[in-house]
Amino acid sequence: MFLKDYPLSRVTALGVGGPADFFISPRNVEEIIQAQQFALEQKHPLTVIGYGTNLLVRDGGIRGVVIQLAAPFARAKVVGTMLTATTGCLLGSLSKLSLQHGLSGLEFAVGIPGGLGGAAFMNAGAYGGEIGPLIRQVEFVHGGKAGRWSAEEFSYSYRHSRLQEEKVIVTNLTLELEPREKNLILSKMLELQTERGRKQPLEYPSAGSTFKRPEGHYVGPMIEKAGLKGLRIGGAEVSTKHAGFLVKVGEAKAQDFLDLIQYIQTIILEKYQVALEPEIRIIGEG
Ligand SMILES: Cc1cc2nc3c(=O)[nH]c(=O)nc-3n(C[C@H](O)[C@H](O)[C@H](O)COP(=O)(O)OP(=O)(O)OC[C@H]3O[C@@H](n4cnc5c(N)ncnc54)[C@H](O)[C@@H]3O)c2cc1C
Numbered sequence: 001m002f003l004k005d006y007p008l009s010r011v012t013a014l015g016v017g018g019p020a021d022f023f024i025s026p027r028n029v030e031e032i033i034q035a036q037q038f039a040l041e042q043k044h045p046l047t048v049i050g051y052g053t054n055l056l057v058r059d060g061g062i063r064g065v066v067i068q069l070a071a072p073f074a075r076a077k078v079v080g081t082m083l084t085a086t087t088g089c090l091l092g093s094l095s096k097l098s099l100q101h102g103l104s105g106l107e108f109a110v111g112i113p114g115g116l117g118g119a120a121f122m123n124a125g126a127y128g129g130e131i132g133p134l135i136r137q138v139e140f141v142h143g144g145k146a147g148r149w150s151a152e153e154f155s156y157s158y159r160h161s162r163l164q165e166e167k168v169i170v171t172n173l174t175l176e177l178e179p180r181e182k183n184l185i186l187s188k189m190l191e192l193q194t195e196r197g198r199k200q201p202l203e204y205p206s207a208g209s210t211f212k213r214p215e216g217h218y219v220g221p222m223i224e225k226a227g228l229k230g231l232r233i234g235g236a237e238v239s240t241k242h243a244g245f246l247v248k249v250g251e252a253k254a255q256d257f258l259d260l261i262q263y264i265q266t267i268i269l270e271k272y273q274v275a276l277e278p279e280i281r282i283i284g285e286g
Contacts, residue, residue: 001034002065008057008284011049011068013113014207016254017057017284020047020066027072029141029171036169037144039065047283048169050087050118054207056278059254060285067169069117078103082136084174087117091124091131094175099189104180105134107188111196113208117170121163122279123156127192131175132156139172146171159212159279201239204247210261211244211276219276220244226267233260258282 006023009015022044026032039046044064049055051070073088078101085094091114095106108129112119123132135156138149147168155162163170196202211219223229223243231238235252238260239245246257265276 002038006066008052008061008066011070012052012055012057012207013205014052014056014248014252014254014257015205016059016248016252016257017055018059018061018254020062020064022065023068024065025068025070025072029146032067032069032073032169032171033141033144033146035065035067036141040144046167048117050115050121051090051113053112053114054118054122054280056207056254056257056280056282058258058282058284058286062284069169069171070115074115081177081179082174083177084172085116086172087115087120087170089116090114091116091119095189098177099182099185101177102179102182102185103177104185104188105129105175105177107185107192110189111193116173120154120170120173121161122159122281123161125159127195130156132161134175134177135173136176137172137174138170140168140170142166142168199242201241201245201247204239204249206239206245206247207280209244209279210246210264212279214274214276217272217274218244222268222272222274223264226264226271228264228267231260231263233263236260238264254284255286258286 002022002024005019007019008017024035046065048067069088073086076085076089091109091112095110098106108126119131136151138154220243228238229243230240234256235250236256237249239247
């Protein structure tokens with residue numbers, strides 16, 4: 001059932017990171033609960049990931065059990081204006097599904113490469129849209145038992161949600177969308193996708209925007225003005241297209257990215273007295 005010593009570089013967008021002691025990609029809630037119980041009984045730490053598009057896994061990997069909720073756990077349905085989906089669904093696929101049903105709200109998500117679980121965890125957003133305000137119900141498992149939160153119980157803010165404080169595995173989300181003409185939804189999606197392709201270094205592996213936006217500043221221009229665009233450590237580079245992204249150019253270790261992040265933070269603090277906080281989640285052992 002579990003894969004042992006599984007290289008997490010295979011399931012992270014950056015393609016770096018050491019192995020998981022035990023790795024599983026469950027197909028349903030029963031298998032998630034079984035994996036959770038195994039971790040509890042064996043006293044192993046448990047980590048849940050999605051498509052790894054917002055992750056930097058350190059080179060020593062992750063001890064214990066890693067549960068990946070991805071393609072084998074992807075099902076979605078639309079009833080009226082409500083979209084219910086398992087957290088292995090890709091955000092982009094849900095955006096396209098809502099277009100097919102003439103429902104608006106997920107246009108912002110069309111080019112975001114990760115899954116629904118990671119999106120809820122991060123309160124993913126772009127171009128003025130966010131997942132948090134759409135959520136009506138959150139279903140999860142915790143300690144081998146199922147639970148749920150209403151919209152009021154699911155608190156969120158910029159790139160933050162209640163999930164970052166609670167060790168629960170989200171299994172299903174229900175989102176409320178709004179009816180809209182399909183051609184208007186489609187043209188918004190195309191506009192946002194073009195904008196993304198123009199600005200972001202999509203031709204290289206990355207984990208999206210590296211740092212959260214500090215109040216009153218834009219990260220990319222700040223890093224660029226500090227002269228750091230194109231700077232390389234090992235196989236990690238400050239993108240020459242958008243300095244807010246770190247990209248993998250050739251062979252790289254997670255440590256290259258960690259060193260580059262720390263160097264950027266030091267320079268930006270010195271030059272602008274701004275403490276940059278990573279948006280990407282840094283997990284695992286060094
Ligand atoms: C090119 C590129 C562009 C991007 N653009 C954007 C953007 O515009 N806006 C934006 O917000 N993000 C963006 N991202 C980041 C990323 O795609 C999103 O945050 C995405 O929603 C993360 O989903 P994931 O499945 O990859 O999560 P992962 O990276 O696998 O995990 C992220 C976090 O969520 C937790 N998690 C995942 N699934 C669950 C679950 N079921 N239950 C509990 N916790 C869970 C993990 O523990 C981890 O801490 C971009 C990334 C890339 C590579």
